[in-house]
Amino acid sequence: MSTPVSPLQIGPHTVQPPVVLAPMAGITNAPFRTLCRDFAEGGSKEGASGGKGLFVSEMITTRALVERNDKTMQLIHFDASEKPRSVQLYGVDPATVGKAVRMIAEEGLADHIDLNFGCPVPKVTRKGGGSALPYKRNLLRAILREAVSGAGDLPVTMKMRKGIDDDHITYLDAGRIAVEEGVTAIALHGRTAAQHYGGTADWEAIARLKEHVPEIPVLGNGDIWSAEDALRMVRETGCDGVVVGRGCLGRPWLFADLVAAFEGRHEDIARPSLREVADIMVRHATLLGEWIGDEARGVIDFRKHVAWYLKGFAVGSEMRGRLAITSSLEALRAGLDELDLDQPWPTGADGPRGRTSGNNRVVLPDGWLKDPYDCAGIDEEAELDTSGG
Numbered sequence: 001m002s003t004p005v006s007p008l009q010i011g012p013h014t015v016q017p018p019v020v021l022a023p024m025a026g027i028t029n030a031p032f033r034t035l036c037r038d039f040a041e042g043g044s045k046e047g048a049s050g051g052k053g054l055f056v057s058e059m060i061t062t063r064a065l066v067e068r069n070d071k072t073m074q075l076i077h078f079d080a081s082e083k084p085r086s087v088q089l090y091g092v093d094p095a096t097v098g099k100a101v102r103m104i105a106e107e108g109l110a111d112h113i114d115l116n117f118g119c120p121v122p123k124v125t126r127k128g129g130g131s132a133l134p135y136k137r138n139l140l141r142a143i144l145r146e147a148v149s150g151a152g153d154l155p156v157t158m159k160m161r162k163g164i165d166d167d168h169i170t171y172l173d174a175g176r177i178a179v180e181e182g183v184t185a186i187a188l189h190g191r192t193a194a195q196h197y198g199g200t201a202d203w204e205a206i207a208r209l210k211e212h213v214p215e216i217p218v219l220g221n222g223d224i225w226s227a228e229d230a231l232r233m234v235r236e237t238g239c240d241g242v243v244v245g246r247g248c249l250g251r252p253w254l255f256a257d258l259v260a261a262f263e264g265r266h267e268d269i270a271r272p273s274l275r276e277v278a279d280i281m282v283r284h285a286t287l288l289g290e291w292i293g294d295e296a297r298g299v300i301d302f303r304k305h306v307a308w309y310l311k312g313f314a315v316g317s318e319m320r321g322r323l324a325i326t327s328s329l330e331a332l333r334a335g336l337d338e339l340d341l342d343q344p345w346p347t348g349a350d351g352p353r354g355r356t357s358g359n360n361r362v363v364l365p366d367g368w369l370k371d372p373y374d375c376a377g378i379d380e381e382a383e384l385d386t387s388g389g
Helices: 030-042 062-066 070-075 094-107 130-135 137-151 171-180 203-212 227-237 254-262 274-292 295-310 317-323 329-337
Strands: 008-010 013-015 019-021 054-061 086-090 112-117 156-161 163-165 185-189 218-221 241-244
Touching: 019 030, 019 254, 030 054, 030 254, 030 274, 054 062, 054 070, 054 112, 062 070, 062 086, 062 094, 086 094, 094 112, 094 137, 112 130, 112 137, 130 137, 130 156, 130 163, 130 171, 137 156, 137 171, 156 171, 171 185, 171 203, 185 203, 203 218, 203 227, 218 227, 227 241, 227 254, 241 254, 274 295, 274 329, 295 317, 295 329, 317 329
Parallel strands: 019 054, 019 241, 054 086, 086 112, 112 156, 156 185, 185 218, 218 241
Antiparallel strands: 008 013
């Protein structure tokens, strides 16, 4: 039986089922979005009809976009079949964020803008960005106001964490500010910046945020490793949709599972054999090469995905090592063909994947925590000049 859930409305865009691919630096580029979207669309009862989920680009820095950095302009390019085109922006200067949003709106570069207030990595937080920024309430408000004002008819959403650490929780204040400034929806990762990806995500915080900002949709993020996890999050928190990140690393077919689960077709949950996984790996590497314009560079970029795809399968360490240093599609395919490709989907492979470290000291600008309203100390150096997290 399917979990009753209304379609997710992001401005004029209806997302049903309400499933969103989380922006991940170096991961959710156009090739990976293509894979995830194809599985979602092929996994629907109507076939590949489109509209099954929302697939967001990896993080784009506003300064790099405004300056038309070559790498950034490639990252913001969408395939003609991607509808709606969703881009995530990172920025800490309201004026620069406003310029970037207006550029997107005026040049028709995307259909939906998401703002990053959730990234916990030191190179972002030490400049006051990502998950550090909502602590400065007035700065958050100024950025949201500039973004919504500059976006015109484009919907603006935001993704955030609970706060910096357990002593500096910000998500309820940030949610109220977002509503007041016209943000269309909020996604909450149920961890603090200090937790990074460790421990267990606090789904109760997602439920509290939903109660706190009933005016707009709230999406839950954190510890969704399977389609059943997504249904359970909706049941337990009352959230309007789910955002899936690390759970789909090496498993783009998870989006077919999510569509099937929300449509009540639990018998269609995927359990691919290693042969099927190998074919997907080669296609992923092929798409990367075509996107980059160089097969070898595409395969090299694919290397980081190898361990995620092979998680749980009986593949020796020597072969894993060989596959992780391939630089051609021929070598990748040849190595995979040496494996026992008849292996069924391994028990336990649906669990956690990706980074799990936690209890980190959050690197912040000097004096950042002295005053939650004073915005002094932010300057143009806080705007990263390259994209991708």
